[in-house]
Amino acid sequence: MSIARRRRLLNDDVLTSLVESSWEILDISGSDVTDVGLASVANVCSNLRAVDISRCGKITTAGVSEILCHCPSLEILRCGGCPRSEFTARRCLNLLKPKLNTLEEDSWEELDTLDIGGGAGSLRWLVWPKIDDYSKETLAAECPRITINPQPSSFDLSVSKVPIEALASIPLDHSIVEDIDPKTWAVSAAPQRPVARPNQNASPEIPIAERFRLAYVEREARLAPKRAKRERQQRRRAERDYILNDIDARSVALAAQASRNLRKS
Structure with a gap:
C-alpha cells in the first residue's frame, strides 16, 4: 500500500x-x-x-x-x-x-x-x-x-x-x-513521441473554417439544378391551379387554345 x-x-x-x-x-x-x-x-x-x-x-x-x-x-x-x-x-x-x-x-x-x-x-x-x-x-x-x-x-x-x-x-x-x-515506486515519465517535421513540398493545411465554407459552396452548386427544376414545377402547378379555379382565366385559356387550333386549320 x-x-x-x-x-x-x-x-x-x-x-x-x-x-x-x-x-x-x-x-x-x-x-x-x-x-x-x-x-x-x-x-x-x-x-x-x-x-x-x-x-x-x-x-x-x-x-x-x-x-x-x-x-x-x-x-x-x-x-x-x-x-x-x-x-x-x-x-x-x-x-x-x-x-x-x-x-x-x-x-x-x-x-x-x-x-x-x-x-x-x-x-x-x-x-x-x-x-x-x-x-x-x-x-x-x-x-x-x-x-x-x-x-x-x-x-x-x-x-x-x-x-x-x-x-x-x-x-x-x-x-x-x-x-x-x-x-x-519510481514513476517513469511516458516516452515522448518524436515531432514530425513538416513537409516543405506539401500544401499548407486548410483551416477548419475554410473547409466548412468550401463544403457549403460545393453543396450549393450540386443542388442548384435540382432546386431550379423544383421551382419550375411549382410555378407550372400554380398556373394550372389558377386556371382551374378562376373562370376568367379559364375563358382566356380556352380562347387562346381555340385561336391556335383555327390557325393550324
Whole structure:
C-alpha cells in the first residue's frame, strides 16, 4: 500500500483490497481515498494508533469521525496540507473535543480515560503544520492533552519522548519502506513521441473554417439544378391551379387554345 501511495495509485479500491486487521499505522496522504475507503479501514483496523490523512482532498469530517469512533487507540493524527484538507481539519475541531462523563476531578491531569467519553480521548499528537491561530487556541484550551506539531525531544525519558510517527518531517510509513529500493515506486515519465517535421513540398493545411465554407459552396452548386427544376414545377402547378379555379382565366385559356387550333386549320 505504501508503494501504491507513492506511485499515486492509491484509491478506495486499492486500499480495501490490501487492508489487514494487523495494521497499526495508516498513511494515505496525498491519495484519492474517500470517506468510504477510510470507513472500511476503520471497521477492520481497530488497533490503529497513527493515521495520516494530509493532502486528501476527498476526505471529510465523516471519514475522520469513523476513525475516531472505531479506533480507540489512536494517538497520532496528521491532517491539512491542501486547501480542502485544511477546511476539513477546521471542521473536525468539535470531533476532537472530549466530552466529560464526570466532573468530580479538579484538573484534566487527574482524569482517567474512562472519565472521557466521545471525542478523541486517546489522541495525544496532532500534526497540522499550517494550523491557524484560532484552531490552535481552541485546541489548547479545550484539548490540553493534545500536543500540536510536536518537535523532537532532547530528553530520553519515555514520558516526554515524541514518537517518530508524530514528526512532520518524516513520512508516517517511513519504517515500512526504509529497506525498499526507491526504484520500486519510481514513476517513469511516458516516452515522448518524436515531432514530425513538416513537409516543405506539401500544401499548407486548410483551416477548419475554410473547409466548412468550401463544403457549403460545393453543396450549393450540386443542388442548384435540382432546386431550379423544383421551382419550375411549382410555378407550372400554380398556373394550372389558377386556371382551374378562376373562370376568367379559364375563358382566356380556352380562347387562346381555340385561336391556335383555327390557325393550324
